[in-house]
Structures are given as structure tokens and as C-alpha cells.
Amino acid sequence: MNLGHDSTGTAGPGAHADATPHARAGPGVATALARTAGFSVLYLAATWAGRLTVMDGTNLSMVWPAAGVAALWFLTARHPRWRRLDMLCLSAVTMAVNVATGAPxxxxxMFVLANLAQALIFAHLFxxxxxxxxxxGGDRPLSRLTHLWRLLAVSVISTVCGALIGPTAVWLVDGAYSVPAAAVWLTRNTASMLLIGAAGLRLGYLLSAYPAAGPTASSRRTALRAVWRATSWPRRAEYAAVVTVSAAAYIVAxxxxxxxxxxxxxxxMTVWAGLRxxxxxxxxxxxxxxxxAVSYTLLGLGPFAAIESYPTRALIVQLFVGIVAVVGLAVALGRDERAELLRTLRLARTTAAEQATVLxxxxxxxxxxxAVMDxxxxxxxxxxxxxxxxGGVTSPTGRMADSSFYGLFHTDGRPIAADExxxxxxxxxxxxxxxxxxxxxxxxxxxxxxxxxxxxxxEPIAGTAYALSIFHDVTAERRHRDELAAFAGVVAHDLANPLTTVEGWGxxxxxxxxxxxxxALDAIGRxxxxxxxxRTLIVDLLDYTTARDATLRTTRTDLTATATxxxxxxxxxxKGVDAPVPRFTIGDLHAVHADPALIRQLxxxxxxNAIKYTAPGIxxxxxxxxxxxxDVVEVAVGDNGIGIPAGEHRAVFGNFHRAHPTAGYTGTGLGLAICERIVERHGGTITxxxxxxxTGxxxxxxxxxxxxxxDSAAAPSRSVAYAT
Structure with a gap:
């Protein structure tokens, strides 16, 4: 059964949005007065019940539930104004009950001072x-073994401080200090603070954890009933069995x-409850x-009633109660911690699996x-x-094979050694x-x-050092880099020759x-x-850059008008230079969707080129x-020129390639490279x-x-000739 908390130390479903609600300035006056009045009545009943168990000849009580009530009372006092009122009420109740029950x-x-000291020290240390x-000051319940040991230490220390005052008062009145009475004081108050304190801390947390379901008592009951209804029938039966068997066992014992x-x-029985x-x-x-157990002992029943010494009897029964409390809480809280660790482990495992899947x-x-390899x-x-x-080559052994298995080489052709x-x-x-x-x-x-x-x-993984290798295909990048280097070399060479001419003749x-x-006139001509x-080379370089990088502005382009x-x-x-007038045959060309400026340049x-590479006299x-x-238009430009040497029909589109370098035709070798770049940018091909x-x-x-x-049918061609 989950009473509003998962027993792990985390806030329950009804926890306040304010993580530290007790840090506020203080409750309202009516609430504070009601709290003080309620604890005063509860403390009065606990004090009166404790004084009914006074041991003969000591004026000390066998049990003192008021110690646990006072600890909770002062623990819930947040504002100094109400703390002073609580101290006054506790003092008045303690004084009145002790005097009324025969205490000098x-x-x-002294008992007032002892109880005040215990409660104040408990609240301070807690x-x-x-x-x-x-x-x-927080919003978590008592839920861990470390909480139990610290609560026990706080209870013992505050009880020791009270024992320095209470038994001393008996000595001042009777003239004799009773060590057994001091031991009874320590055990009874420690047991009371531990048991009542633990119960109050758990219940107080539950009451504070459920206002999210509603601020009233009825809404809390509704929420708790919902939790109970969510508890399985076998678990409910186990609760009933523990209560029934425990009652029978204590009655028998x-x-x-x-x-x-x-x-x-x-x-x-306590271990059973704590484990389950x-x-x-x-x-x-x-x-x-x-x-x-204490009640039976006070009535003279049970195994502890046979002890004739009242202090010893009180000491033993309080030790029994304290051991039961410590064992039960230790088992339950240890189980809660293990459950929380398992939940955390499962969550971490699930998170790790999810992260591994994402990765x-x-x-x-x-x-x-x-690849990650050792x-x-x-x-x-x-x-x-x-x-x-x-290339799809993988080693079947789970280990990287030799370089020869994959065909790995240096860029200069040497095989790569294993240690390289x-x-x-x-x-x-x-x-x-x-x-x-x-x-x-x-x-x-x-x-x-x-x-x-x-x-x-x-960091090593399982004691083994690993390295992360990342590799990507740079074939195109390296080819472009090499082309750029060759391009720069050719440009430098082609510019150096005319520049040398200019410098020499200059x-x-x-x-x-x-x-x-x-x-001198001949020198100027050179x-x-x-x-x-x-200039021609520079213009061609600019054209090449434009063809490669300029933004395309495509539109409907009339090829007939452009070619004409x-x-x-x-x-x-x-006609202007008295050269042979070329003859053109231009068909009724299909319109294309392209960049007009680049198509004109193409x-x-x-x-x-067709005019330039024509044999003399032709x-x-x-x-x-x-x-x-x-959706594609194929354009064919034919000539009757000297043609392209065999085997160079693809190479002529390379940068600075000249098919007839020794035939006396001028040029930079970029013309067809520019053409190819323009066509490729339009998504086409050129051959x-x-x-x-x-010929041609x-x-x-x-x-x-x-x-x-x-339509796709080619229109009849028309001859365009110009006579001199």
C-alpha cells in the first residue's frame, strides 16, 4: 500500500509546489493557536498517563510518552512567537500534572526544565x-536508514540532556542519586521519542502531502481511500494477517x-511487517x-512482570520497545532503499538503452x-x-585485417603498414x-x-584503450584540389609567356x-x-568563373533569335576584316527554359570555335x-572545320585543353570547358x-x-548566307 509516497525520500503526488513550505513567515493566528491547543491537550494526556506509572520510591515514571509528543510539538513550531507560547503551555502542563500527582x-x-531542554534540543538537532x-524544513518523509540513525542519535542526545536534569532533581529532593532511575529515564524517553517521533513524522508528511487533492480532511480521506482501493487484495489480506497474528502473539506472550x-x-512479527x-x-x-507490551507489563502481566525491581522492569520493557522500533524501522527503511536503488538502476538501464538506441x-x-578499435x-x-x-569489404573476425585485405595505400601508391x-x-x-x-x-x-x-x-573501457576513427570520402575534393593546382599552374604559365614578351620588349x-x-613600331606591335x-586569357577566366558561380536566372529563351x-x-x-564570310544554316529552333545570358555565351x-578551327581557304x-x-531540347552545332583528333572528343572539355596546340590556332583552352560548365549548371550534358x-x-x-x-518534330532548316 502506498500512502502518498513511494518510500524513497521523494515528494509524493500531493507535494506542494513550494519545496519548503515551513520556511514561510508562519501560519495564520487561528491555525497556530489551534496547533498549540491541540498539542497541549495531547501533551496533557500523555503526561498524565506517564505519571500514572510512577515507580515506588523514585517518583519517576516507568513510561513517558510525553517526551515524544513534546518533540513533535516543538518540531512543528516555526515562528518564534508561537514557540514561546508552546514553551509556556508545555511548562504549565508539566508543572500542573506533576504537582497534582504528588511531585514536590x-x-x-526541574521536570519542567528537563522536558523543555529535551524538546528544544531535539527540535534544534533535528x-x-x-x-x-x-x-x-524539507518536504520528504523519514525514508532512509541514515534518517533512522540520525533520528536515534538526536533522541539519545536530547534524552541525555534531559537526564542531566530530571534524575538530578530526584537527588536534590531525596538526597540520593539513583543510577537505575537515570537509566530508566534514558531508555523510556529515547524509546518514546523514537517511536512517537517516527510515527508523527510519517503521518505529518502524509497530511502535508495530500492538500494537492484538496485542503479539507474529507478530501484527504478520499485520496487515502483511493490509495487503499488501488491496493491489491492479496496485499490487503497480508495487512490483516499481520495485525491479527501480531495481536494473537502479543496476547499469548x-x-x-x-x-x-x-x-x-x-x-x-516486526520483521515480517518490515519486509513486506x-x-x-x-x-x-x-x-x-x-x-x-508496556500496558501488560504495567498490569503485572507478561514475561517482564516477574522482574521484582521496578527500575529494572521499566528498563527491560523500554529496551524491548526500543529494539522492536529500531528493528522494524531498519528492516522497512532498508527495504525501501533497496527498492529505490533497484528503481534507479532500472531507470538508468532504460535510459542507457534509449540513449544507446539514439546513438x-x-x-x-x-x-x-x-569505427572504435583497440x-x-x-x-x-x-x-x-x-x-x-x-567497398563493402569487411573482416569476418571482428578485428581489422591487414591493409592488403582492404586494399589500403598511401596517396603515392605505397601500401600502408599496420603501425602506420x-x-x-x-x-x-x-x-x-x-x-x-x-x-x-x-x-x-x-x-x-x-x-x-x-x-x-x-578513458579506457573495461581497462582497454580505444581510439575513435572517422573517415569520409574526399575523392572529389582531392580531384578538385588537384585540378585547381593544375589550373593555377597553367594560368601562371599562359600569363608568364606574354608577360615576358611585354617586359622584354618594354x-x-x-x-x-x-x-x-x-x-620600335614592331616592338610596340609585339x-x-x-x-x-x-586580356583574352583574363576574359576567358572571368567567363569561366561566371559560368561556374553566377546565379542562374532562368526564363523562356528564344534559341532562334539568339543564334540568328x-x-x-x-x-x-x-566582312569588317576581309575574312571569308561564314555561312549559317539555322533551323526553327525550339525555345528553352534557361539563363539567356549564359545560353548566348554558350x-x-x-x-x-567552329569558325576559328576551319582549314585555310575554306x-x-x-x-x-x-x-x-x-522535357529536354537537344541542340546540335555542326561545322566543316578540321575536326578533333581521335581519342580527344572527351578531353576537349577539360580546362586549358587544346586539341591542335601546334597548328597555329590561338586560344586558351577554356572555351569548351566554359560550355560544359554552363550546360551542367542547367542540368544537361554536352558531347x-x-x-x-x-569533315568537321x-x-x-x-x-x-x-x-x-x-511539338518535338524539328522544323525545316533555312539557310542564312551573307555575300560580300
Missing amino acids: TVMAV RRWLPGLWGG FGIDHGLPLAFPLIV LHTTFVVLHDLAFGSL RTIVDSMGEGL ADGRFLMRNPAAATLL MPFRRALRTGQPQGMDMVVRNAALPAGRVLAVNATPLP EDLPELIRTAPER INRAAARM GIAAARVDQA LENLIS TPHITVTTSRHD ASDNPAG TVITFTVPAADTAA
Whole structure:
């Protein structure tokens, strides 16, 4: 049965939102007065009952339940104003009851001081040593073994302080100090504080834990009934069995005069309750049946009644009650702690499993390969990408195989030795290590470049050091880097040649002007031509960058108008320099969905190349036709030029590639590279092939068709010729 708490020290379901409700300024006047009045009445009854058990010749009571009541009374006093009122009421009740039951005035005053000292010291130490519990300033119940031992220590210390005053008062009155009486004082008050204090702390917590269900007593009863209804029938039967069997056992042990010492075997009932039932029930069980044992002893019944010495009889019965209380609470609280540890362990295990699932999902979904290995190559974990990046080659032994098994090489082609692997170097040096390696095996005949970074884990796992290796495919990145390096080298070379011309003739120009003016004009011409070559290269580089990086602004583009405009410009240019006028055959071209500026640049480059690479004495003839295939327009630009050497039809689209470097044709080798970049940015492809109509080349590329394009049948071509 769970009476509002899981017996673990955590707040119950009805705990206040304010974690320290007792830290408020104080209760209302009516509530405070009601609390003081209630405790005064309870203390009066406990004091009167205790004085009825005064031992002959000592004026000391055999039992003193008032000690436990006073401890709870002062423990619940929060505001100094009400604490002073509580002290006044306790003093008045103690004085009145002791005088009324025959205690001398001096002894009654000393008893007042003793009870005040006990209660005040108990409350002070409890708040210092158990601040998290209800009554000590916190909101948790008595729920751990450490709580029990501290409560016992607080009870013993406060009782010792009271014993320094109470038995001393008897000595002042009677003239003799009684050690047995002092021992009785210690045991009876300690047992009272422990039992009544534990019961009050558990019940007080329950009363404070249920206002969330409603502030009234009826709402608390409703909540408790709901808890009881939630208790299983077998557990209810066990509660009833413990009460019934305990009552029968105590009646047999104490109520029947059989002369057998059956008291201490009764602890079995306490152990049964402590092992199986709720801690609050165990406390109430100890209190109820401990009180029953004391009552039988006071009536002269039970195994302790045969002891002739009253102090010894009181000492033994109080020791019995104290042992029952300590054993019951120790068993119950130890069980609660074990249950809480098991719950915490299960929660931690569940949390760890959930986190492991999340981590495994993250790791398995990574595009990068991941592996955790020790120095011998044993895998602690690895993800699917690790095998994928190695071409699907995996070791069946759970240990990383030799480099030759995977086909691992340095970038210069040397095989990677075992001790050169990054994870072994990281474990050996304790520092992160990285390298590029090439994977070449049956699944990856062309090779794949992997960037591998290994980092040693900060702490060993089960005494073994591991390193985390992360590797990802950098083949494209390294290729681009190499291309960029080659690109920069070619640019530097192509700029250096005309720059050398400019510098050389520039240095000679002053001397030529002074000594040979007719040669100065030739030098100036050479400088101008070199500058023109540099400008052409720079313009081509800018065009290449634009084709690669400029933002696409696609729209419906009229290829017919674009091609016709370029053709007219080339005809005019040829006429202006007295060159052969090119002849164009331009069909009724399909409209495309593309960037107009880049499409114009694409056609400009293709037509310019077609005109430039024409044999001497031959009139260039360029054809531009299109055909539509679904959502793609295929554009073909043909010429009657010198063609492309065999085996170079793909290479001509590379950066700075020149198919006829020694044939006297000028150029940077970037024209077709720019064309390929433009086409690829539009999602198309570009190819070069020999012209089936004879000599020359046909460049074919694809771009997206415009939504309003005509049907896919190519329109008849029309010849556009310009005569001089």
C-alpha cells in the first residue's frame, strides 16, 4: 500500500509546489493557536498517563510518552512567537500534572526544565541533521536508514540532556542519586521519542502531502481511500494477517501466565511487517504493539512482570520497545532503499538503452565511416558506412585485417603498414592523428580517397584503450584540389609567356626609339599582341568563373533569335576584316527554359570555335538544329572545320585543353570547358563527335525545354548566307 509516497525520500503526488513550505513567515493566528491547543491537550494526556506509572520510591515514571509528543510539538513550531507560547503551555502542563500527582514543587520545576531542554534540543538537532525531512524544513518523509540513525542519535542526545536534569532533581529532593532511575529515564524517553517521533513524522508528511487533492480532511480521506482501493487484495489480506497474528502473539506472550520468555521472539512479527508492508504501517505497528507490551507489563502481566525491581522492569520493557522500533524501522527503511536503488538502476538501464538506441541510430545514419578499435584492431563498434566506404569489404573476425585485405595505400601508391594506421598512431602517441589513404580493391578498381582522423578515447573501457576513427570520402575534393593546382599552374604559365614578351620588349623600347625608330613600331606591335593574349586569357577566366558561380536566372529563351543574332554579328565581323564570310544554316529552333545570358555565351563559344578551327581557304559552314525529347531540347552545332583528333572528343572539355596546340590556332583552352560548365549548371550534358556529313565536328548539348515549346518534330532548316 502506498500512502502518498513511494518510500524513497521523494515528494509524493500531493507535494506542494513550494519545496519548503515551513520556511514561510508562519501560519495564520487561528491555525497556530489551534496547533498549540491541540498539542497541549495531547501533551496533557500523555503526561498524565506517564505519571500514572510512577515507580515506588523514585517518583519517576516507568513510561513517558510525553517526551515524544513534546518533540513533535516543538518540531512543528516555526515562528518564534508561537514557540514561546508552546514553551509556556508545555511548562504549565508539566508543572500542573506533576504537582497534582504528588511531585514536590522543586522536583516539578526541574521536570519542567528537563522536558523543555529535551524538546528544544531535539527540535534544534533535528533541523540541523535532517533538514530535508518534513519537520526539519524539507518536504520528504523519514525514508532512509541514515534518517533512522540520525533520528536515534538526536533522541539519545536530547534524552541525555534531559537526564542531566530530571534524575538530578530526584537527588536534590531525596538526597540520593539513583543510577537505575537515570537509566530508566534514558531508555523510556529515547524509546518514546523514537517511536512517537517516527510515527508523527510519517503521518505529518502524509497530511502535508495530500492538500494537492484538496485542503479539507474529507478530501484527504478520499485520496487515502483511493490509495487503499488501488491496493491489491492479496496485499490487503497480508495487512490483516499481520495485525491479527501480531495481536494473537502479543496476547499469548503477555496476556497468558505461562512463565515462558516469549517476548523477544515477537520481533519476528516486526520483521515480517518490515519486509513486506508499507513503512508507515510498520511504524504504527511498532507503536501499537510496543504500547500493548508496556500496558501488560504495567498490569503485572507478561514475561517482564516477574522482574521484582521496578527500575529494572521499566528498563527491560523500554529496551524491548526500543529494539522492536529500531528493528522494524531498519528492516522497512532498508527495504525501501533497496527498492529505490533497484528503481534507479532500472531507470538508468532504460535510459542507457534509449540513449544507446539514439546513438546507434545517429551513428548508423552517418555518411562518414566510424569505427572504435583497440590497439589490436578489435572493433568495439562500427557503422555501416565504414564498410560501404571500403567497398563493402569487411573482416569476418571482428578485428581489422591487414591493409592488403582492404586494399589500403598511401596517396603515392605505397601500401600502408599496420603501425602506420591512424588509430594505432593515436593510441601510441595519445594525440589525434590523420592521413589520406587510397582504397583500391575489386569493388573500387578506380580507387577512392579517404580522409581518416583518429582520436584516442579519454578513458579506457573495461581497462582497454580505444581510439575513435572517422573517415569520409574526399575523392572529389582531392580531384578538385588537384585540378585547381593544375589550373593555377597553367594560368601562371599562359600569363608568364606574354608577360615576358611585354617586359622584354618594354625594356628594349627606349633604346629602339633612340637608335632604330623603325624597329620600335614592331616592338610596340609585339607588346600589344602580348597584352591582347593576356586580356583574352583574363576574359576567358572571368567567363569561366561566371559560368561556374553566377546565379542562374532562368526564363523562356528564344534559341532562334539568339543564334540568328550571333550569326549576323559573325558575318559583319568577317566582312569588317576581309575574312571569308561564314555561312549559317539555322533551323526553327525550339525555345528553352534557361539563363539567356549564359545560353548566348554558350552559343558564342561554340560558333566562335567552329569558325576559328576551319582549314585555310575554306568558307566556314555552321549548322544549328534542335530536337525535343520529352522535357529536354537537344541542340546540335555542326561545322566543316578540321575536326578533333581521335581519342580527344572527351578531353576537349577539360580546362586549358587544346586539341591542335601546334597548328597555329590561338586560344586558351577554356572555351569548351566554359560550355560544359554552363550546360551542367542547367542540368544537361554536352558531347563532341565527328560530323557525319563530312569533315568537321558536331557539338551536341541538352537543356530544359520551355513549357510553351512546340511539338518535338524539328522544323525545316533555312539557310542564312551573307555575300560580300
